[in-house]
Amino acid sequence: MNKIFEIPLYPYARSADQDAAAPARHTVAVVGAGPIGLGVALDLAQLGVEVVVLDDNDKVSFGSRAVCYAKRPLEILDRLGCGVPMVDKGVEWNLGKVFFDQRQVYEFNLLPEDGHKFPAFINLQQYYFEEYMVARVREMQAAGKPIELRGGNKVTHVTPAVDKVTLDIDTPDGPYQIEADYLIACDGANSPIRRQLGLEFVGEVFQDNFLIADVIMEAEFPTERWFWFDPPFNRGQSALLHKQPDNVWRIDFQIGWDIDRAEELKPENIDKRLKAMLGDVSYELEWSSIYTFQCRRMEKFHEGRVIFAGDAAHQVSPFGARGANSGLQDTDNLAWKLKLILDGTAPETLLDSYDIERIHGAKENILNSTRSTDFITPKSETSRIFRDAVLDLAEKHDFARPFVNSGRLSVPCTYDGSPLNSADALPQGPARSRPGSPCADVPLGDSFLLSRLGGRETPRFTLLAIDTDAPDSLTVSGLDVAVLRLSAQDAPLLADRYLGTAEGAVYLIRPDQHVAARWPAYDETTVTAALARAIGKEQ
Amino acid sequence: MAKLNTTRNVAGADDVYQMLIDAHEGLSKAESDALNARLILTLINHIGDGEVIAEALALAKG
Structure with missing residues (x-):
């Protein structure tokens, strides 16, 4: 067997910490080497923050699991140096079709906007996603970045204190301890750390099961997302077909609540379902699993020096691809803030804005994914009657189609109302670039705007001046602000995405490429105040 | 000449759909049917035009 998820990529190796007389001190310890744990570790290490990642496993994700990745997380990964391999390997798709019984009732096109480096969506097995992130860890290590990945290290207990967190770790060589200034728990929906600390994780439980079958086959299906409500091959339930790289097809069958898991997972029973759906095709079953889900979140995303990110902090249904995609927006939001706090440039209270902004994001994701789930799995007879009525009408009548909900796909979160934002001083600018928004990409000759914005080696803010004056350089509160002067004459999409009807504009852009403030022209006092606000030093 | 508006006319379709489904939460089938009947009659009054109702x-x- 030589599947990538069967090869130990970060096998257990004894660390010097295990022989230390006293627990070794680290700056940041990350628990969990999934996409979120690796994401935050790469971001921190790139910023020069010493980080150790601990995982009880030593391989990438077993099976494809999260397969849909949206533009925004790909942009985030590009800032971390591993977005391009994902897209090179991934399958791009734009078209989705919805079937009710045997009829196609609805079709949507993601209609990707021109002028972006990254596509709207790619499908990629989570094991590849993690493999490329691990490869990036190795590259960073080779370049001398302070990042370590320890497989076979199971964190069994955490002890938070005012100025540090102590971790008890079990290994094949026995237990040891380390200390860290901060602990980031990316240990998944069942987060043992969250449980140990007794932190609440409340929300809605959905009484349903979904069977995933990843099959390898040569198939004629187009590269589209196909969703069925009540198809002949899965009566009264739903099904999903989606293409992944290497001729792997993701098939999800809704199978209801009262099931015998072991029976459902028998290859002969999966085979019956697949034959009913696909006819008499030959295939190889790569991976199968049954999942249930909940939509819930923590009340707070950090408790002192223990910070939660990804599924550990919030869990959604899979409809809409809002799990891993939102988790990477957590890490994007967190890394630069932690760096500024560790440097003493920003107050510790800046971490409160991580909770505010990402709870805002989690609420949005939970609302959308709950609605999709309620549409896919109606909870009452009346709810099902309305759902079926929508699908019936949608086949012939366009007006009913906006009500069809087979998943509202992940879109980047705009931090409206964040305390880090300054009031919008450019109302004539496009709403999409208002304070709190993630910057939209724009082609700049043979490069792209996002490649020139945001923090990489430093938690860098950018002052973007379009067709207006700005100083050559700027240092505020000990932070060097990068100044980028551009003209809409050279890049017409800048006008569309950043000027609106304004003649010129100045944007203050955070290290995570979100807009902190914008104005029609540069003014040192206002920019200085906005920057102070954006790092949690509200005057 | 058709008077019924069959173009998309609801801003925030997901919000409105949730309002509708939430209104039925916890009701028996009979109670839901009665709520639907009252709702339809209320909307008919709002529309107020017999031709539109006939087209709808x-x-x-179908």
């Missing part, structure tokens, strides 16, 4: 009925009957 024809559309719904």
Whole structure:
């Protein structure tokens, strides 16, 4: 067997910490080497923050699991140096079709906007996603970045204190301890750390099961997302077909609540379902699993020096691809803030804005994914009657189609109302670039705007001046602000995405490429105040 | 000449759909049916135009 998820990529190796007389001190310890744990570790290490990642496993994700990745997380990964391999390997798709019984009732096109480096969506097995992130860890290590990945290290207990967190770790060589200034728990929906600390994780439980079958086959299906409500091959339930790289097809069958898991997972029973759906095709079953889900979140995303990110902090249904995609927006939001706090440039209270902004994001994701789930799995007879009525009408009548909900796909979160934002001083600018928004990409000759914005080696803010004056350089509160002067004459999409009807504009852009403030022209006092606000030093 | 508006006319379709489904939460089938009947009559009054109602009925009957 030589599947990538069967090869130990970060096998257990004894660390010097295990022989230390006293627990070794680290700056940041990350628990969990999934996409979120690796994401935050790469971001921190790139910023020069010493980080150790601990995982009880030593391989990438077993099976494809999260397969849909949206533009925004790909942009985030590009800032971390591993977005391009994902897209090179991934399958791009734009078209989705919805079937009710045997009829196609609805079709949507993601209609990707021109002028972006990254596509709207790619499908990629989570094991590849993690493999490329691990490869990036190795590259960073080779370049001398302070990042370590320890497989076979199971964190069994955490002890938070005012100025540090102590971790008890079990290994094949026995237990040891380390200390860290901060602990980031990316240990998944069942987060043992969250449980140990007794932190609440409340929300809605959905009484349903979904069977995933990843099959390898040569198939004629187009590269589209196909969703069925009540198809002949899965009566009264739903099904999903989606293409992944290497001729792997993701098939999800809704199978209801009262099931015998072991029976459902028998290859002969999966085979019956697949034959009913696909006819008499030959295939190889790569991976199968049954999942249930909940939509819930923590009340707070950090408790002192223990910070939660990804599924550990919030869990959604899979409809809409809002799990891993939102988790990477957590890490994007967190890394630069932690760096500024560790440097003493920003107050510790800046971490409160991580909770505010990402709870805002989690609420949005939970609302959308709950609605999709309620549409896919109606909870009452009346709810099902309305759902079926929508699908019936949608086949012939366009007006009913906006009500069809087979998943509202992940879109980047705009931090409206964040305390880090300054009031919008450019109302004539496009709403999409208002304070709190993630910057939209724009082609700049043979490069792209996002490649020139945001923090990489430093938690860098950018002052973007379009067709207006700005100083050559700027240092505020000990932070060097990068100044980028551009003209809409050279890049017409800048006008569309950043000027609106304004003649010129100045944007203050955070290290995570979100807009902190914008104005029609540069003014040192206002920019200085906005920057102070954006790092949690509200005057 | 058709008077019924069959173009998309609801801003925030997901919000409105949730409002509808939430209104039925916890009701028996009979209670839901009664709520739907009251809702339809209320909306008929709001529309107020017999021709529009006739066209909507024809559309719904398919």
